[in-house]
Amino acid sequence: MTPVAPLALNLLLGVPGVVPIWLLWYLVSNWIDPAPTENDGMALWLVIIAPVLAFYALLWWFPNRALARRTPLTTRHYWLLSATGTLLPTAALLVYAP
Structure with missing residues (x-):
């Protein structure tokens, strides 16, 4: 198996991964410098973000763990x-977004 398989798998997993990455960015940016209109607190965000991140982490971890055993890469x-x-x-969305 060539190193192309892990890259292809993770490119495909990275497409739905845009959502959890954006959610993490939004959480951190509002935690560091909260917007004046963001007055609901952070607990609501944690209720939204935790299940999304947990689901995506499992979706990402299991195929990668299985593929990691079969590749010649270290x-x-x-x-x-x-x-x-x-x-x-x-990164492509950040670079090519209007």
């Missing part, structure tokens, strides 16, 4: 390639 290279592949769709 552990470090596999997980670096996986993280990069997952973040590429979000």
Whole structure:
């Protein structure tokens, strides 16, 4: 199995991963510098974000764990390639968004 399989898998998983990554960015940005109109508190956001992140983490972890055992890549290279592949769709949206 070539290193193309982990990259392709994580590119596909990175497309729905845009939502949890955006939610994390929104949570952190409002925690650091809250908007004046954001007066509901952070508890509501944690109720929304926790299930979404847990679902996506499981969706990402199980296929990657299974594929990591079958690739010729070292552990470090596999997980670096996986993280990069997952973040590429979000990076593409940031670069090419109007």
